[in-house]
Amino acid sequence: MENIVEQRVCLKFCVSNDISCGESLKMLRKIYGESCISKTRAYEWYKAFKEGREVVVDLPRSGRPSTATTKENIDKIKKLVLENRRMSLRELASEVNISFKSVHNILIDILGMKRVAARLVPKELNFVQRAQRKHVAEDMVSRASTDPTFIKRIITGDETWVYEYDMQTSQQSSEWRLENEPKPKKPRQSRSKIKVMLTVFFYYRGVVHSEFLPKGETVNKEYYLGVMKRLRESIPRKSPDLWQHNS
Structure with a gap:
């Protein structure tokens, strides 16, 4: 007092x-x-x-x-x-x-x-994951600075589970904070039981190929060989400039 x-x-x-x-x-x-x-x-x-x-x-x-x-x-x-x-x-x-x-x-x-209320972020990363991403990003910047076409010749891909939306409300995710403390964070999605795997490939102009894992399929060597074949078939149609450069 x-x-x-x-x-x-x-x-x-x-x-x-x-x-x-x-x-x-x-x-x-x-x-x-x-x-x-x-x-x-x-x-x-x-x-x-x-x-x-x-x-x-x-x-x-x-x-x-x-x-x-x-x-x-x-x-x-x-x-x-x-x-x-x-x-x-x-x-x-x-x-x-x-x-x-x-x-x-x-x-x-x-x-x-x-x-x-929590601020939406794509996902929470641990220290090792953040350090690895920093290292890869620095390597990419270094290569791009010596070769202006480097970024344009890259196709990258990833898989992610796509869940049914089961979002928390702002009230549910809000927390008590002191005035000098940062806002809390929350994952963009709250995972539900229903999900399907999405595989997507893209380059600097956008998505080249994407597909969902068919129901009953298993992710194995044969499945990925099929994915790579369909990716190759998609490049001439969706990214002719990339195909013409023989990248």
């Missing part, structure tokens, strides 16, 4: 010196870090001081005083959220045995957290 009052005093000082609320909040974050009050609270108090408020402590309220926002409960909620960022307010309230409103107040006003 003393920490919060100190920040209000700082805001009042900034108002007196005509420092904007945005700049004031930047200074508070630099000094107090994770303990800094939320942006919403900062703007509320800045506005109050601007309008002439002198008192920096909360005024007494009518009714029974709240005892839910104790340091113990704040620490409990922060620990729970950092362990499982997708916990709902009701789950947290049940776990800590305090009201829904008190949990909301602790998360938003005291911890300065907010619910952020």
